[in-house]
Amino acid sequence: MNHARTIPHPAATAASRAGALARYAIWIALAATLLLLPYVFSSRLALSTMSLMGTMIIFALSYNMLLGQTGLLSFGHAVFFGLGGFFTVHMLNMAGAGGWPVPLPLFPVVGALGGLFFGVLFGAVATKRAGTAFAMITLGIGELVVSSALILRRFFGGEEGITTDRTEVLQLFGYSFGPQLQVYYLIAAWCLVSIAAMYAITRTPFGRICNAVRDNPQRTAFIGYDTGTVRFIAFSLSGLFAGIAGGLSAINFEIINAAQMGAVESGAVILMTYIGGVGNFAGPIIGAILVTWLQLMLSDTTKVWPLYVGLLFIGMVMFAPGGIAGLVAMQAPLLAARRLHRVLPFYLLALVPGVVAVVGLSVLIETSHQFSIRAAYGPQLTLYSIPFDVTSPLPWLAGLVLAAAGTWLFLRAARLARNAYDEAVAEGRDR
Amino acid sequence: MNAAASTPAIELAGLRKSFGPMEIIRGVDLVVREGERHAVIGPNGAGKSTLFHLISGHYLPSAGAIRLRGESIAGLPPQLINRRGLSRSFQVTNIFPRLSVWENVRCATLWALGHRYSFWRDVDRLDDVNRRTEEILSEIDLIDRWRTPAGVLTYGEQRALEIGLTIAGNADVLLLDEPTAGMSHAETERVVSLIRKVSEKRTLLMIEHDMRVVFDLADRISVLVYGEVIASDTPERIKANAAVQQAYLGTEAA
Numbered sequence: 001m002n003h004a005r006t007i008p009h010p011a012a013t014a015a016s017r018a019g020a021l022a023r024y025a026i027w028i029a030l031a032a033t034l035l036l037l038p039y040v041f042s043s044r045l046a047l048s049t050m051s052l053m054g055t056m057i058i059f060a061l062s063y064n065m066l067l068g069q070t071g072l073l074s075f076g077h078a079v080f081f082g083l084g085g086f087f088t089v090h091m092l093n094m095a096g097a098g099g100w101p102v103p104l105p106l107f108p109v110v111g112a113l114g115g116l117f118f119g120v121l122f123g124a125v126a127t128k129r130a131g132t133a134f135a136m137i138t139l140g141i142g143e144l145v146v147s148s149a150l151i152l153r154r155f156f157g158g159e160e161g162i163t164t165d166r167t168e169v170l171q172l173f174g175y176s177f178g179p180q181l182q183v184y185y186l187i188a189a190w191c192l193v194s195i196a197a198m199y200a201i202t203r204t205p206f207g208r209i210c211n212a213v214r215d216n217p218q219r220t221a222f223i224g225y226d227t228g229t230v231r232f233i234a235f236s237l238s239g240l241f242a243g244i245a246g247g248l249s250a251i252n253f254e255i256i257n258a259a260q261m262g263a264v265e266s267g268a269v270i271l272m273t274y275i276g277g278v279g280n281f282a283g284p285i286i287g288a289i290l291v292t293w294l295q296l297m298l299s300d301t302t303k304v305w306p307l308y309v310g311l312l313f314i315g316m317v318m319f320a321p322g323g324i325a326g327l328v329a330m331q332a333p334l335l336a337a338r339r340l341h342r343v344l345p346f347y348l349l350a351l352v353p354g355v356v357a358v359v360g361l362s363v364l365i366e367t368s369h370q371f372s373i374r375a376a377y378g379p380q381l382t383l384y385s386i387p388f389d390v391t392s393p394l395p396w397l398a399g400l401v402l403a404a405a406g407t408w409l410f411l412r413a414a415r416l417a418r419n420a421y422d423e424a425v426a427e428g429r430d431r
Numbered sequence: 432m433n434a435a436a437s438t439p440a441i442e443l444a445g446l447r448k449s450f451g452p453m454e455i456i457r458g459v460d461l462v463v464r465e466g467e468r469h470a471v472i473g474p475n476g477a478g479k480s481t482l483f484h485l486i487s488g489h490y491l492p493s494a495g496a497i498r499l500r501g502e503s504i505a506g507l508p509p510q511l512i513n514r515r516g517l518s519r520s521f522q523v524t525n526i527f528p529r530l531s532v533w534e535n536v537r538c539a540t541l542w543a544l545g546h547r548y549s550f551w552r553d554v555d556r557l558d559d560v561n562r563r564t565e566e567i568l569s570e571i572d573l574i575d576r577w578r579t580p581a582g583v584l585t586y587g588e589q590r591a592l593e594i595g596l597t598i599a600g601n602a603d604v605l606l607l608d609e610p611t612a613g614m615s616h617a618e619t620e621r622v623v624s625l626i627r628k629v630s631e632k633r634t635l636l637m638i639e640h641d642m643r644v645v646f647d648l649a650d651r652i653s654v655l656v657y658g659e660v661i662a663s664d665t666p667e668r669i670k671a672n673a674a675v676q677q678a679y680l681g682t683e684a685a
Contacts, residue, residue, distance in 0.1 A: 205541045205557070206550035208530075212538045215527035221509040222487065222519060224542030224600055233548055 027196060034188040038181055047180040048252075053292045054184075054191040055248045060272040060284035061198050062241030067270075068278035069202060070234040071214030073135045074126075076142030077242055077269050082261025083118050083145070084111030084243025085250040086156065089164045092250070096168030103172040108190050108247035115243015116236060123235035127228055130217060134231075142266055149258035161257025164250065177251075187248050194244055199281055201237065210234050271313050277323025286324050304369050308362075319414075334421070337428025346417035353409035359384070360402025367395045438501045440465045440604050440634040441486065441517075446495035448478075448485055455481045457658035458495070463604075465500075468635040470645045473655035474678075479638045480522055482655065483608050486636075487519045488512040499604065514542065518602030522609045522638070524589045526596060528582030532573050535581050535592060537564040539599035563599070571595040571625060587618040591625065598629050605630060607637040611644055623647060646670075654678070 037050060059081055066072040088111040095102050126137040149156035156162070167178045175182055201207050209230055212220045217227045250256045259265070268291070276287020291309065298305035320327055334340045363383060370381045371390045379391045388395050441463040448456040455478045463469045471479050484490040486497055488509040497505040504512050527535050537554070540563045546552070554560065568574040571591045576584065581592055590610065597605055610626060611619045623644055626635070630648075639645045645652060646666045653663040656678045662669060669675055 200553070201550050203554055204550045204552055205546040205554050205560075206548045208534060208538055208554055209541065209548070211530055211534070212527050215529050216525065218489075219521075219525045219527065219596070220538075222489075222513055222525075223539040223596060224510050224513040226508070226510050229548065233550065237550070 027192075030195070031192055034192055037188075038184060044180055047184050049293070049296060051180065051184045051187045051252050052249075052296075053289050054187040055245050055252060056269075056272060056288035056292050057191055057285050058194045058248070059242055059245035059269055060276065060288040061195060061281075062238045062245065063269045063273045064278055064281075064284045065198065065201070065210075065234055065238040065241070067273055068280075068283070069207065069214065070210040070231060071217075072127075072130070072231060072234065074138040074235075074266070075135055075263070075270075076122075076138035076140075076145075076266050077238070078263075078265035079122070079142055079145045079261050080115040080119055080239040080242035081246035081249070081265065081269075082256065082258070084115040084246030085256035085260060086162065086246075087111060087114030087243075088247035088250045089162045089256050090155070092164040092166060092169060093162075095170075096165060099170075101170050103170045104166055104177045104251065105172075105186050105189070107169070107251060108244045111243040111245075111247020111250070112240050113243070115246065116240040119236040119239020119243075123232050123239065127231035127235050130227070130231065139263075142261070142263055146258055146262045149261065156258050159257065161255050161260075163255045166251050166254055183252055187252065190244060190248055194241055195285070198241060202281060206230070206233060271309060275313060275316050275323055277325030277327075277329075279322050280325035280329055283323050283325035290324070302362075302366065302369075303374075304365060307365060311361075330421070333428055334424050337424075339424040339428045342424045343417065343420045346413070346420040350410055350413035350417050353406045353413055355406075357403055357406025357410050360399050360404070360406050363395060363399030364403060367399060438465070439463055439498075440467075440500060441636060442496070442498040442501075443482075443486070444496040444498075446482075446485060446497060447493045448481055448490060449493045454493075455658055456485065456492075459655070459658070459660050461653055461660055461663060463634060463636050464651075466632075466634055467650040468630055468648050469637070470649035470652045471636065471638050471655055472640070472642075472645055472652060477655045478658045479655055480608060483519060483606050483638065486512075487517065487606060513600065513602065516602045517604040517606065518597045518600055519606035520593045520597040520608055520610060522612060524586075524593055526581045526589060526592055528580065530581060531577065532568070532579050532581055532584065532592060533564060533577040536567050536595050536599050537561070539596045540564055540567070540601075543600040543602075563601075567595050567599045570598070570629065572621075587614060587621075590614065590618075590622065594622070594625060594629065598633075603632070604634045605636070607635065609638050609640060611639065611641055619644065 038047060041047070041050065059077075062080075063074070063077050066074050066077070088107050091110045092104075092107055094100070095107075122141050126134055126141065129137060150158065166183075167176045171177075177183055177186065202210075209220065209225055212223070212225070213227050213230045220227050220230070246256070246260075249260070272287040272291040273284045274287070275291055276285065277283025294309060294312070295305065298308055302308070316323060322329070331340060334343060366381060366383055367390045370377070370379070379389045381388060381390050381395075383395075439462045441461070443459050443461040446456055446459040446461075447454065459482065471482065473479055481490065485492050486504075488504070488507050488511070492505050495505070496503060499512070499515055499517055502515070504515065504517075527538065530538070537560060540560050541547070544557075544559050544563065546554075546557060546560065565574070568577060571594060573584075573588060573591055573595065576588065581589065584592065594607065594610060597607065607626065611622050614622060619641065626637070626648060637648070639648075649666055651664060652666055652669045653660050654669065654672075654675050655661075661678060662672050662675050664672065
């Protein structure tokens with residue numbers, strides 16, 4: 001090492017050969033993963049689950065362009081998802097009827113343009129303000145669009161929505177896109193392109209200024225930028241990507257209805273993004289996969305599944321505001337200092353009572369649900385393969401004990417884990 | 432000295448600012464000549480920071496004129512004033528806390544170098560931007576801290592970064608609001624030499640409480656008392672001015 005002094009130039013490091021290779025390696029690995037997933041999970045259920053996840057990844061990432069990158073809390077993001085979907089469905093129907101020479105894989109472009117158009121339109125209003133006023137305006141826009149959808153029945157199809165048949169448009173190379181596998185690959189390709197595009201945007205002058213607006217809008221004005229314009233461009237672009245997601249959803253399910261533009265969907269994308277982690281580009285990807293999986297798995301097993309997702313959200317907000325990606329990123333300095341093995345036992349120690357607490361809580365929730373709302377179905381309930389009677393005090397007591405003891409032990413173990421983590425980080429630093 | 436000197440860098444005429452019934456700036460006339468180092472002093476509550484907020488576009492004036500090189504900038508938003516070549520720092524450190532030191536300075540260079548809202552070019556490959564960022568970082572002596580999130584810098588370092596953000600955009604009129612506030616003696620020395628360096632080819636208007644710094648740096652001094660400029664002159668004459676001594680120096684220098 002004879003260099004007099006290495007110039008700390010991030011551009012130079014990023015452009016260096018090893019850096020460039022590492023950067024592309026991630027994308028090649030992602031492409032390979034998307035390509036090979038259907039060979040590992042080949043059931044029809046798995047394919048449709050993964051198709052849904054791919055759509056939601058784009059949707060959550062587009063939302064994080066606002067929340068995580070620019071610091072804008074929107075309560076109406078599903079509007080752009082839904083409108084992108086409606087435009088795609090109508091265009092599919094017209095193309096099918098008119099025999100247009102446009103193949104199916106290009107139709108998400110329609111969703112993108114629809115999302116962009118309304119992003120520009122509504123963004124021109126909403127981004128005049130920031131903070132709470134912005135959040136309230138987006139809430140209003142969401143309500144406005146959903147209620148107009150029920151009036152403009154010809155376009156939105158009322159409660160039932162609008163259906164389409166994706167196989168009726170021009171077929172290329174014999175791909176009909178009837179089988180779910182072909183739809184999966186269509187979504188996977190768009191997902192890869194969208195992730196790459198949204199990642200690239202974070203690395204442009206505009207992307208960095210978005211971060212500046214998030215951190216300190218006042219100062220951003222004093223370095224020459226109109227913060228309203230930054231918010232407007234971010235809002236429009238995030239509408240574009242939400243529109244792609246909506247278009248893919250419409251192709252996937254061959255139906256779209258007004259409820260998909262509503263507050264529930266706008267809330268769901270907030271949950272996904274936040275649980276995954278807003279501070280990290282990969283966070284919303286993790287969140288979209290996890291929350292989609294939880295929704296599907298829980299809705300099969302329990303009627304009150306939104307309660308569990310909501311509790312998870314509250315837990316994340318309170319204890320891990322960086323989301324799952326934030327928790328993972330916290331381990332990076334330990335990994336670099338080869339100290340991760342020191343803390344792993346403590347994590348496991350916290351995990352066990354944590355699981356016990358969740359089990360106890362679920363016993364309490366399901367028992368009271370059966371006891372009250374589902375009382376008409378009788379007092380018999382089977383949980384974790386154990387049949388019992390919800391009118392007897394035993395399951396209540398068991399749930400209470402498990403939940404209370406589990407929580408108490410979890411909090412103690414979490415404190416131990418926290419101390420072990422701090423110690424390991426300090427050791428790694430001193431080394 | 433030359434023809435350009437006839438047009439002042441900054442000219443305030445009859446400037447007023449009221450908040451409800453409170454008039455904070457009560458008819459300020461002030462001329463900052465091209466290329467000079469001009470200090471604004473005055474007791475607490477005199478309206479010095481308010482004056483800076485008016486010039487930089489943070490507040491709208493209630494009445495009066497603000498001219499930058501003869502052109503009116505009164506009522507323009509901060510970003511438009513900044514694009515005309517006037518840049519300011521803040522009394523309370525005002526940086527981008529979650530961005531690294533590198534990103535902080537880089538963001539401040541972007542507009543002046545013409546990259547604006549570009550969302551199609553890789554910022555790491557903009558050589559002009561990265562060169563300029565590096566220059567600024569060596570100038571403010573933070574190059575070894577380039578990766579550190581700005582929020583965890585020491586107070587002195589944050590103040591240096593504050594000045595870095597102010598000069599990064601290549602503005603030629605600088606407004607520095609108490610650049611040495613809360614600094615140790617050694618830190619103050621460092622900042623003073625930094626200010627001297629960065630104001631060499633620029634016009635400087637600064638608010639400062641430390642009289643050693645003021646008399647060390649300033650070519651001319653204006654004294655603001657209760658929203659009015661009571662004197663505007665060279666340091667020697669300000670020292671000798673009876674009204675100034677009575678209103679300000681007499682009470683604080685004692």
